[in-house]
Amino acid sequence: MEHVDQPVEPPPADESVPACTFQVKNLSIWYGEKRAIDNVTLDIASNAVTAIIGPSGCGKSTFIRALNRMHELVPKTRVEGTVLLQGEDLYLNDVDPAIVRRRVGMVFQKSNPFPTMSIGENVVVGLRLNGVRDRKFLNERLEKSLRMAALWDEVKDDLHKPGTSLSGGQQQRLCIARALAVEPEVLLMDEPCSALDPIATAKIEELIYELKARYTIVTVTHNMQQAGRISDYTAFFYIGRLIEIGPTTKIFTNPTDRQTEDYITGRFG
């Protein structure tokens, strides 16, 4: 048998230390006088789903908004500490927030397709705003994004219809497609299923599971069972502080901190 040179395989990665997309160090955020995030340090693993849980007002949404500088849209915001995305500090003076938000996409609690735009226009609006005019490229990216959002088969014949003509669950997947169209590295989701029925929720959860092969996903949820189902890591926040972060199975079977235990078992308050 003829000998064929095989390509040299790279050594296997050390699975005990997951690669990190974000490294957050000593992050504190103030809205005016109020400190919403208090000295948070954590790493967010790549190609994994990290769920942020905690009671209302604990800083969950502020934290994930800080990962793409979205919180800066709130007046009188002040930030201390560093947020490194793939090793690059997002808060350096010369970093353009618009570029950050392209690299780190976001899906919100309530689906928000642009009401005057069609389904197709909604998906590619980010690319158009970035100056892309090539119709063939836009059409390819449109189909690819809708397929990744598991929506293509349902809307491929109705791309000209208004985005708002879709059901709530479809609208949320449309927003995910819109976020994916600009090919971000990270997807942030702020309670993406809280306004959806169980079927639509299941579809989004399935989608999140599939997307994590390509993206790092950080999601905020009030639903403990959902956090248990979809996430690889869970972080518990309380009064702006990170109380505990760990593998989801560990957090939901044997959390280290008493406050985490009391919160997830429904003993809080």
Add this chain to the structure above:
Amino acid sequence: MIAPKHILGTFDEALASLRNNVLMMAGLTERSLERAMKGLFNRDDNLCANAIADDEEIDQLEIQIDRDGVAILLRFQPVASDLRRVVSAMKLSSNLERMADQATTIARRARKLNRHPHLDEVELMRPMYEHAMAMFKDSVDAFVREDVDLGRAVVLRDEKLDELNRVASDKLVARMAKDPDQLRGYLNLIFIGRCLERVGDHATNIAEDAVYAAAAEDIRHQTHAASV
């Protein structure tokens, strides 16, 4: 440390009810084993009959605990220590039911022995019985008090019970060769010894579940070398 109450009072009530049923089942199982063994030692068929009758109530409690456990999983989706307690309670009930089956077998064998002249070798069962019952009571205590150290200690005591059973079996086999007229009697005692050895195995399982419930630590199937 006593955990604070849940915000949902019905969740606390459901967990308390599950725990109470497990404790009741443990109490009945203990009583059934005591009756079966006293029926043997005292040659008392009534006690044996009572031990056999206990089994029905214990079986019903097993069904009830399984039903309640599934209902809790469905209605409250427990996590962390709550989840471990529910899962452990359901596993405990399964072990208790099997222990009660051992009590029934012992009682049936004892009744057979009681129909024949007394055998001195019945006393070979006493140290095994005392050891197995002590393991059983401590395993349930470990679960109730969430005492990890006691749970671990129970697991380590199973080896001595196995050894007691080996010694008793060897003696009974030797007696069978010397006294073939009483062969059936010795055989019944060997089976009773095996039942007590199984009681120790179930106590070990309960102790392991107690450690899991209290500390989320799975200590099953660890060799001595690994556990040291």
